[in-house]
C-alpha cells in the first residue's frame with residue numbers, strides 16, 4: 001500500500017485536492033474533449049429521433065476517435081440495447097448512456113500500481129519504442145512515489161542514445177532521487193544489475209530502470225530486453241516486478257502494432273499512455289486495453305513533473321464528455 005507523506009520540497013501530486021486533480025484531467029484531455037464534445041453535441045443535442053441516420057453518424061464519430069471497428073460496434077450494440085431497455089426515443093438521452101457504456105468498458109483496466117513491500121526493492125522496468133516518453137515518465141513516477149514517502153533509485157539503462165544518461169540525471173535532480181549510471185556504450189543489463197545491487201545495499205524501496213527506445217520489429221533489440229530480465233533474475237528471481245510498456249497515444253492505431261511485439265517478447269505487466277494532452281483521438285485508449293487486456297497504470301498529460309496521473313476511469317470519462 002502507498003504511504004501518504006507530505007514533503008514541502010517536492011511537487012506533491014498525491015495530496016492535492018480532488019478538485020485540482022479533476023481540473024488537471026480536464027485540462028490534460030482538453031483536445032480529446034473538444035473534438036468529441038463538438039461532434040457529439042451537434043449530433044445528439046435536442047430531441048432528435050433515434051433513427052438509422054443517427055446511428056450511422058454516431059458510428060462515424062466513434063470511428064474517428066481511433067476506437068477501431070470492433071469496439072465501435074460493441075459500443076453501438078450496448079447503446080442500442082439500453083435504448084430499447086429504457087425505451088429512450090430522443091437523442092439527448094443517449095449522451096448519458098454513452099458515458100456509462102464507455103465507463104464500463106474502460107473501468108476493468110484501471111488497476112492501480114501497487115507496490116509489494118515484501119519485494120525490496122520493487123523493480124520497475126520501462127520499455128517502449130523510441131520517443132514514447134519512457135524517461136520522462138520515469139522522472140515523473142520517481143517524484144510521484146518519492147512524494148508518497150517511498151525511497152526511490154533510478155537506473156540509467158539507456159546506454160545507447162547520446163545524452164540519455166544526462167537526461168535521466170536531470171530528472172533524478174528534479175525528483176531528488178539518486179541515479180545509478182555508467183558511461184554511454186556500457187551494457188544496459190550490467191548497469192541495471194549494479195543499480196539493483198546498490199538499491200538492495202541501501203534498502204531502497206523502489207528501483208525504476210530506464211531502457212533505450214527500440215523499434216518493436218528489431219529482434220536483436222528486443223532480445224536485449226529479455227537479457228535485462230535474465231540478468232536481474234540472477235540477483236532477485238522475482239525481478240523485475242513490473243514491466244511498464246510506455247505508449248505514445250498520439251501514434252493512434254500504430255501503437256497497437258508496437259505493443260504486440262513488446263508484450264510477446266518480454267511480458268508486459270502494465271501500460272503507461274503518454275501524450276494524451278497531444279491527441280484528439282481518445283478512442284485509442286479503449287482500443288489498446290481491449291486488444292491486450294492489460295491494465296493502464298498511469299497516463300501522461302504533459303511534459304512537467306506533475307503531469308502524470310494514476311489511471312482512473314471516472315476521471316477519464318468525466319474529462320472526456
Ligand SMILES: Nc1nc2c(ncn2[C@@H]2O[C@H](COP(=O)(O)OP(=O)(O)OP(=O)(O)O)[C@@H](O)[C@H]2O)c(=O)[nH]1
Nearest residue numbers: 130131132133134135136213274275300301302303
Ligand atoms: N505533451 C507531452 N509530451 C510528453 C509526455 N511524455 C513525454 N513527452 C515528451 O516526449 C518527448 C520524448 O520523451 P522521452 O521521455 O525522452 O521519451 P523516451 O521514450 O525516453 O525516448 P527515447 O529514450 O529516445 O526512446 C519529450 O519531449 C517529452 O517531453 C506527455 O505526457 N505529454
Ligand SMILES: [Mg+2]
Nearest residue numbers: 134135158164
Ligand atoms: Mg529515454
